[in-house]
Amino acid sequence: MNSMRPMNRKARKVQDTVIARTGDVHALQNPKEQGKVYHPMGCTLNFTPGWEVDISGGTAGLCQPVERDLFDCYLGCGWPAQVPDHLNNAPNWTDKCASAANDWRNVDIVFP
Amino acid sequence: MTASATLTASPYRLREYHSFESGGTQFLYLVPSGAIFALNAIGQAIIDCVGEQDRTREELVSTLAGRGYEEAEIEEAMTELEHSDVIFSGDQTFQEAPTLPTGSFPLQRVVLHVTNQCNLACGYCYEYSGDKISETQGKPKYMDAAVSEAAIDMLIKESAERPSIHVTFFGGETLLNFHGLRDTVAYAKTKSAEAGKSVEFSLTTNATLLNEEIVEFLAEHRVGVTVSIDGDRELNDKMRIFHDGRGSYEIIVPKIKMLLNRHRTNSIGARVTLSAGVSHVRRIYEHLTQEVGFRAVGFSPATASPERLYHIGVQKMSSILGGFEDLAWEYRDWAVAGKQHGFTNANDTLKELHSGISKAYPCGAGLGLLGVGTAGDISLCHRFVDSPVGKMGHLHEGGVDHAARNNFLETHHLGARYDCHTCWARPVCAGGCYHEAFVHYGETSAANLHYCDWIRGWNDLCLRIYGEISLQNPSFLDRFSEN
Numbered sequence: 001m002n003s004m005r006p007m008n009r010k011a012r013k014v015q016d017t018v019i020a021r022t023g024d025v026h027a028l029q030n031p032k033e034q035g036k037v038y039h040p041m042g043c044t045l046n047f048t049p050g051w052e053v054d055i056s057g058g059t060a061g062l063c064q065p066v067e068r069d070l071f072d073c074y075l076g077c078g079w080p081a082q083v084p085d086h087l088n089n090a091p092n093w094t095d096k097c098a099s100a101a102n103d104w105r106n107v108d109i110v111f112p
Numbered sequence: 113m114t115a116s117a118t119l120t121a122s123p124y125r126l127r128e129y130h131s132f133e134s135g136g137t138q139f140l141y142l143v144p145s146g147a148i149f150a151l152n153a154i155g156q157a158i159i160d161c162v163g164e165q166d167r168t169r170e171e172l173v174s175t176l177a178g179r180g181y182e183e184a185e186i187e188e189a190m191t192e193l194e195h196s197d198v199i200f201s202g203d204q205t206f207q208e209a210p211t212l213p214t215g216s217f218p219l220q221r222v223v224l225h226v227t228n229q230c231n232l233a234c235g236y237c238y239e240y241s242g243d244k245i246s247e248t249q250g251k252p253k254y255m256d257a258a259v260s261e262a263a264i265d266m267l268i269k270e271s272a273e274r275p276s277i278h279v280t281f282f283g284g285e286t287l288l289n290f291h292g293l294r295d296t297v298a299y300a301k302t303k304s305a306e307a308g309k310s311v312e313f314s315l316t317t318n319a320t321l322l323n324e325e326i327v328e329f330l331a332e333h334r335v336g337v338t339v340s341i342d343g344d345r346e347l348n349d350k351m352r353i354f355h356d357g358r359g360s361y362e363i364i365v366p367k368i369k370m371l372l373n374r375h376r377t378n379s380i381g382a383r384v385t386l387s388a389g390v391s392h393v394r395r396i397y398e399h400l401t402q403e404v405g406f407r408a409v410g411f412s413p414a415t416a417s418p419e420r421l422y423h424i425g426v427q428k429m430s431s432i433l434g435g436f437e438d439l440a441w442e443y444r445d446w447a448v449a450g451k452q453h454g455f456t457n458a459n460d461t462l463k464e465l466h467s468g469i470s471k472a473y474p475c476g477a478g479l480g481l482l483g484v485g486t487a488g489d490i491s492l493c494h495r496f497v498d499s500p501v502g503k504m505g506h507l508h509e510g511g512v513d514h515a516a517r518n519n520f521l522e523t524h525h526l527g528a529r530y531d532c533h534t535c536w537a538r539p540v541c542a543g544g545c546y547h548e549a550f551v552h553y554g555e556t557s558a559a560n561l562h563y564c565d566w567i568r569g570w571n572d573l574c575l576r577i578y579g580e581i582s583l584q585n586p587s588f589l590d591r592f593s594e595n
């Protein structure tokens with residue numbers, strides 16, 4: 001919050017509620033550390049999941065079907081990710097997403 | 113104009129809060145949540161701007177932009193303040209009076225009046241003086257095993273899923289019935305162990321009957337002790353006297369020193385009752401800590417109707433607040449240095465402010481705590497034991513009267529105390545002591561209006577001290593989070 005700082009326990013609860021109501025969606029993890037960028041390591045770029053290990057070398061936050069798999073797993077690696085069939089049935093599903101880092105909200109929802 | 117356009121065009125207003133300054137920083141104490149925030153510059157600017165005149169969101173943004181703030185920064189801060197209930201636009205939504213939550217209220221503590229007799233004749237005693245409300249005639253002088261064991265059984269049953277319970281021994285002078293107390297401790301330990309609960313004990317005593325055997329017992333069973341004492345010989349002996357008029361100071365001080373020396377397994381605190389002639393806060397505190405050796409000293413004004421000679425008038429209460437303020441700033445100095453000060457009034461209030469308590473009831477009476485008289489009468493709390501007021505059943509006649517208890521809780525909820533609705537101190541006060549209200553106004557449900565200014569003054573002081581500690585040594589406050 002930039003208007004005020006919580007000082008007691010109740011204020012921290014109020015802050016959590018305000019952030020839950022008004023805060024932006026944060027990519028990936030670390031909801032408690034707002035503003036910290038979560039840097040993965042692995043075979044692909046930040047916003048194109050399919051990582052083998054995370055920044056600390058762990059595997060707990062790695063790609064899960066649906067939530068994390070995007071096109072790189074599917075196209076680049078041939079990984080059988082649960083994404084729309086980019087070649088045949090949904091060729092345009094990422095047309096509005098020129099840059100995954102900035103436009104990921106615009107990726108279309110595709111129903112089978 | 114559409115409804116949404118009307119809404120966005122509505123001027124912003126300030127919601128309910130108490131603002132205070134501490135250590136050069138501006139703080140908000142939000143009501144009724146009890147949240148404490150330190151304001152940043154943009155937050156303060158928005159509040160100032162809202163307070164100046166009626167302005168819509170657009171007007172606020174443009175005004176603040178003219179004062180040098182970025183538009184995005186203003187928008188974000190306004191949204192935060194609105195969602196934190198600091199500012200609002202449109203119609204203020206009034207919440208309906210809270211209703212009693214459904215479900216049970218598991219009992220946590222019973223206060224057992226192990227005797228209604230006392231070997232002292234303190235002038236201000238609410239059990240024996242002019243304001244007494246208990247009717248002990250025809251009641252046993254001492255609680256027998258049948259009653260105390262039934263009380264423990266009742267506590268275990270009514271505590272439902274609570275993992276721990278607490279038994280407080282009270283009187284009269286508690287130690288006049290030490291043997292009953294000792295047997296009750298043994299019984300409570302056995303029964304609570306069978307029920308898979310832990311049990312803790314505490315008692316209040318005038319210290320006249322303490323001896324080595326008793327102190328060893330209290331230490332062995334980790335019994336917390338509150339000693340009633342009013343300061344040095346001159347002050348203590350003004351009110352705390354034997355029936356023949358002799359002062360109690362000379363008798364009790366060696367015994368208290370022995371207690372403090374040998375009993376290290378639980379807290380031992382001094383409880384000072386302030387009255388018209390005994391209001392020397394610092395003198396009392398220093399004597400009890402430095403000369404007698406207490407590490408914790410708490411003060412409480414005597415409950416008395418205004419016509420009593422020992423009643424503390426408005427002027428005296430104001431000088432007592434001055435004494436409290438003096439000790440509270442000393443508490444602040446110690447806290448900043450990482451040391452625990454022994455002024456328990458400040459400690460207790462800071463603990464409540466730290467958690468951000470927002471009370472629906474002023475205390476646990478009738479909620480998690482009940483009193484039990486020598487004959488087995490169950491009452492609202494220890495101050496109403498054996499009184500027709502606040503009766504909550506009888507141990508041998510069906511136990512806790514849940515209908516009476518629920519009725520009490522419904523009629524004494526903060527929502528029903530209309531005098532308190534606009535007071536910023538209500539999250540911590542909630543109207544004040546039921547017994548105090550009954551003595552002053554004849555109604556347990558009355559708000560203690562004679563204390564309002566005092567309560568607000570005290571809480572404002574503690575908020576400022578909390579602010580300073582939170583800025584200068586925030587880790588000190590961690591001790592309040594431990595339980």
